Amino acid sequence: MIEFQNVTKIYPNQNRAALENVDMTINKGEFVFLVGPSGSGKSSFLRLILREERPNDGRILVAGNDLARLTNWKVPALRRKIGCVFQDFRLLPNKTVEQNVAFALEVIGKPRRFTKRVVPEVLDLVGLEGKHDRMPDQLSGGEQQRVAMARAFVNRPMILLADEPTGNIDPATSIGIMKVLDRINRTGTTVVMATHDAAIVDSMRKRVIELEYGKVVRDQNRGVYGQAY
Amino acid sequence: MRSNFVWQEIWVGLRRNLTMTIALIVVVAISLSLLGTGMLFVKQVDSTRTYWQSKVEISVYLCYADSANPTCHGAATVAQTQQLEQTLHAMPQVESVTYVSQAQAWALYKQAFSNDQSYVSMLKQTDMPPSLEIKLVNPAADYNIVSSAVTGASGVDSVIDEMNILDKFYRLLDGLRNAVVIVALILVVAAVLLVANTIRLSAFNRRRETGIMRLVGASNFYIQLPFLLEGVIAGLLGWVLASVLLIGVKSLLLNNLQQYFNYNVGLSTGDLIEVIVLAMVIGVVLCGVTSFLTLRRYLRV
Numbered sequence: 001m002i003e004f005q006n007v008t009k010i011y012p013n014q015n016r017a018a019l020e021n022v023d024m025t026i027n028k029g030e031f032v033f034l035v036g037p038s039g040s041g042k043s044s045f046l047r048l049i050l051r052e053e054r055p056n057d058g059r060i061l062v063a064g065n066d067l068a069r070l071t072n073w074k075v076p077a078l079r080r081k082i083g084c085v086f087q088d089f090r091l092l093p094n095k096t097v098e099q100n101v102a103f104a105l106e107v108i109g110k111p112r113r114f115t116k117r118v119v120p121e122v123l124d125l126v127g128l129e130g131k132h133d134r135m136p137d138q139l140s141g142g143e144q145q146r147v148a149m150a151r152a153f154v155n156r157p158m159i160l161l162a163d164e165p166t167g168n169i170d171p172a173t174s175i176g177i178m179k180v181l182d183r184i185n186r187t188g189t190t191v192v193m194a195t196h197d198a199a200i201v202d203s204m205r206k207r208v209i210e211l212e213y214g215k216v217v218r219d220q221n222r223g224v225y226g227q228a229y
Numbered sequence: 230m231r232s233n234f235v236w237q238e239i240w241v242g243l244r245r246n247l248t249m250t251i252a253l254i255v256v257v258a259i260s261l262s263l264l265g266t267g268m269l270f271v272k273q274v275d276s277t278r279t280y281w282q283s284k285v286e287i288s289v290y291l292c293y294a295d296s297a298n299p300t301c302h303g304a305a306t307v308a309q310t311q312q313l314e315q316t317l318h319a320m321p322q323v324e325s326v327t328y329v330s331q332a333q334a335w336a337l338y339k340q341a342f343s344n345d346q347s348y349v350s351m352l353k354q355t356d357m358p359p360s361l362e363i364k365l366v367n368p369a370a371d372y373n374i375v376s377s378a379v380t381g382a383s384g385v386d387s388v389i390d391e392m393n394i395l396d397k398f399y400r401l402l403d404g405l406r407n408a409v410v411i412v413a414l415i416l417v418v419a420a421v422l423l424v425a426n427t428i429r430l431s432a433f434n435r436r437r438e439t440g441i442m443r444l445v446g447a448s449n450f451y452i453q454l455p456f457l458l459e460g461v462i463a464g465l466l467g468w469v470l471a472s473v474l475l476i477g478v479k480s481l482l483l484n485n486l487q488q489y490f491n492y493n494v495g496l497s498t499g500d501l502i503e504v505i506v507l508a509m510v511i512g513v514v515l516c517g518v519t520s521f522l523t524l525r526r527y528l529r530v
Binding site for chain 2: 084
């Protein structure tokens with residue numbers, strides 16, 4: 001599903017590579033934790049998958065597309081196959097929960113009938129029953145992140161990228177978030193989650209890829225956050 | 230394509246930076262109406278010029294008994310007149326030569342000032358110089374050749390070129406037109422900068438929305454269309470105002486000019502429509518292209 005072949009990314013005016021010679025494959029339906037200290041290249045990894053950045057060297061294959069050969073006008077089609085969740089939720093404050101999720105379908109031109117049917121389903125899936133008409137500022141952090149997950153998942157992407165989704169949420173609520181991600185993963189969606197949260201990684205026992213200074217230092221099935229912790 | 234979604238986005242965009250939008254509409258309106266006024270002036274000058282150039286003549290005033298000119302020694306003789314007529318007829322640039330006697334000149338004069346008898350009572354027939362009225366084949370090009378051929382010839386009092394009189398009028402109109410066009414062009418530059426700024430502000434105001442649109446895979450076209458249409462709609466609203474102003478310029482200013490002439494050199498409604506349509510094309514293209522170029526800088530994939 002996601003394949004990095006000797007990928008190196010160096011940002012302009014920086015002498016150190018953000019990612020150096022990264023070579024790995026993430027298969028369809030996998031749940032992968034991406035761990036490592038700040039600046040280790042986790043975000044660059046996710047941005048490369050989204051083709052927000054392009055590698056200086058190496059090849060990236062995402063959902064059957066060679067990103068180096070993907071023309072600009074085909075990038076939106078790639079991104080429709082990828083859902084994204086962030087630490088800061090990125091909801092539209094002037095739209096209701098339902099409108100926020102529907103927005104993701106409206107802007108890719110889905111018909112209104114489809115939107116009307118699918119959005120409530122997804123909101124129920126992430127555990128927001130009865131809160132469809134709330135505004136984001138009437139929700140707790142955990143609930144806001146659920147809205148963001150519903151929006152990322154509403155178009156049934158093949159891949160879900162989560163960049164520290166529990167970073168702004170207390171540990172108890174984080175468990176709920178992880179349950180939703182797990183549920184999404186069980187539908188066959190590949191999930192890649194960058195995180196600092198050792199407790200979550202240790203409790204889930206999924207594949208762990210550890211980055212340090214842009215290099216993969218550990219790739220372990222059913223791994224934990226780190227030996228030191 | 231969900232058209233009501235696009236319209237909703239445009240409405241939100243225009244409303245959120247209302248002051249910028251108003252400024253934009255006003256500047257577009259003024260620049261387009263000045264540009265249009267310039268174009269109307271060009272048309273007006275052209276239509277009067279063609280009219281007059283076909284009518285323009287050279288008048289060769291002959292000496293007469295009461296002539297004040299020292300080069301005249303009494304009235305021009307019949308022989309002198311015939312000599313002049315022969316010279317002129319021989320020239321290929323001359324279409325026709327007509328002799329106007331003192332009596333005919335007096336009759337024309339009385340007719341021209343029939344509504345102001347004080348002019349008529351001041352003069353009498355013997356004050357009127359007889360003349361040779363020369364019609365040229367190509368007035369604009371041939372005037373100098375013909376006039377110099379007869380200037381200073383014996384029996385000639387003076388040579389009057391109607392082109393000289395008209396040139397002053399044309400210079401005035403041309404200057405007016407140039408001034409209007411220069412101011413219009415400066416305003417067009419201001420309008421372009423304002424469009425760019427408005428679109429940039431609008432893109433900045435909605436960076437949250439556009440960021441999400443990019444992430445969920447909305448096409449560039451879908452992301453940019455509301456902004457593009459925002460610029461074009463502001464341009465169109467400016468154009469509507471400009472059209473009203475142009476109709477005003479035509480009916481209040483140029484039609485008033487017409488009353489100073491006793492023949493029709495006025496602009497038709499067709500000319501006005503042509504200018505208004507041209508202004509619309511310029512306004513829409515200018516706003517659209519500027520928006521598009523601004524968006525390429527501020528809404529990258």
